Amino acid sequence: MKILQVTPFFKPLWESGGVARVAYDISRNLHENGHEITVYTTNRxxxxxxxxxxxxxxxxxxxxxxxxxxxKYVPSVTPPVMPYRMPAIARKEIAQFDVIHIHDHRTLLTVIASHYARKYGIPYVLQAHGALPQDTGSTRMKRLFDLLWSKKVILGAAGVIALNETEAERYRELGVDEGRIAIVPNGIDFAEYPDLPARGRFRAKWGIDDATKVVLYLGRLDPTKGIDLLIRSFAKVAGEFDDAVLMLVGGDMGHNEEFRQRVRSLDLDDRVIFTGFVSKEDKMAAFTDADVFVTPSFTGFPVTFLEACLCGTPIVTTGRGDLLGWVDGAVGFNTEYTPEALADAIGRLLADDALRAKFGEQAKELVRTRYNWRAIVHDIEAFYAKVADNGASVGSPSGV
Known part of the structure; x- marks a missing residue:
């Protein structure tokens, strides 16, 4: 098949978040399976x-x-991604594809690609990557986009991909027919992780000895991820564990000073480490050296959860946003979105070496057997074939 992937960011712009990595992993595996892949993305x-x-x-x-x-010309604010040359290329090329896979629905790339897909009768699959809710991030911009384009973009899709049942239900609430929804999780390509780093490398880089308990957050340092809650939770953990540190690993999204102020207000300056954005190698070293990986809030299916599992690091998260049912009691804990509940779950793992080891081994087995890209991409190929056979007309409801 000739397949077009549309994503706001792609390799090598990994710092932009998980969508870039997922779009790349899907595209590369499709290419290795013999499909002809074109990608529309941006450079900044x-x-x-x-x-x-x-x-x-x-x-x-x-x-x-x-x-x-x-x-890039307005770095002081965060306007929408604006690919001004894309319409000229899309107008000429989109008619040649068998199917189009659009990642992240609230972008101008999505508007442009879906417009020409409908114009030329090319079926497209939409994958929102957990971004359907309006109540995270820039709610004003989301509401404006939804008012102008979301119904046309979402209901015009021949099929949609949900990362979990929570997201599938959101699609249903928006009016998407059950037959157009496929639940497909994210995965890991083991070829990209041939050798995990030995324990101790990341600790040595940051002056942390082997006896210290490391609580790790890794990802975008964004308020929507629950960073402030995590810092307040860690204040309670730090009162119980004198040897614990919190490592916040990820690029500054413009809110680090707020987080640092929270750290100072709780007198945690010597217990919380901000590393900034790190390389893939250092990221995996951080997972390997951590005792607990914590993400208080998320949407979709973060790849970081799978990378933590690959390294055998137990997970603590909450039901805020989306819910991954496979975490609780198997590879870690799902808990309530309060400082007390989060601190209690973290403390339970830090205090019990045998429980951490048990969850760690179960995490490694789970990611190897259920969440690898080669198996997942076969499901995506089958979904492409289904929407291509049905034709673009299934994605053209009346009034759109």
Whole structure:
């Protein structure tokens, strides 16, 4: 099949978040399975780069367009991703594809790609990556986008991919027919993790000895992730465990000073470490060296959960946002979204070496047997074939 992947960011812009990684992993596995893959994306997220723009370039056997993103000209604010050259290319090329997979529904790339898909009768699959709710991030921008485009984009899709049952129910509430919904989790490509780092490397880099208990958060340092709650929870943990530290690993999304102020107000300056954005190697070393991985709030299916499992690191999360039912009692704990509940779950794991080891071994087994990309991409291929056979007309409800 000739498949177009549309994603706001792609390799090598990993700092932009999990969507870039998932879109790349799906695309690469599809390419390895013999499909012809083209990617429409942009060249700018947080950090400057010298990617070629507005023309196809080869990336691991795929044709990738890094459209120049006008966002770079207004760095002091966060406007929408604006690929101004994409319409000219899409107008000429989209009719040639068998199916289009659009990642992240509230972007101008999505508006452009879905418009031409409907115009030329090409079926498209939409994957929101946990971003359907309006009550996270910039709610004003989300409401404006939804008012202008969301119904047309979502109901115009021949199929939608939900990362979990929570997201599938949100699609149903928006009016998507059951037959157009596929629940497909994220996964891990084990070829990208040939050798996990030995324990101790990340600790040594940050001056942490082996006896210290490490509570790890890894991801975007964004208020929607529950960072403030985690810091307040850790204050309670720190009062019980003199040898515990909290490591906040991830790029500054513009809120680090708020988080640092919270740390200072709780007198935790010597117990909380901000590392900034780290390389993939250091990320995996952080997972390996951590005693507990904590993400208080999330939507979708974070790849970081699977990477923690791969390294045998127990997980603590909550039911705030979306819910991953496979976590609780198997690889860690799902708990309430309060400082007390989160601190209690973290403390239970820090105090019980045998429980951490048990959850760690179960986590390794789970990710190897259930959440690997090669198996997951076969499910995605089957869904593509289904929507292609049904034709684009299934994604063109009256009034759209």
């Amino acid at each position: 997220s947080i950090y400057p780069n010298d990617l070629p723009t507005n023309r196809p370039t080869g990336v691991d056997g795929m044709n990738v367009y890094y459209f120049e993103n006008l966002r």
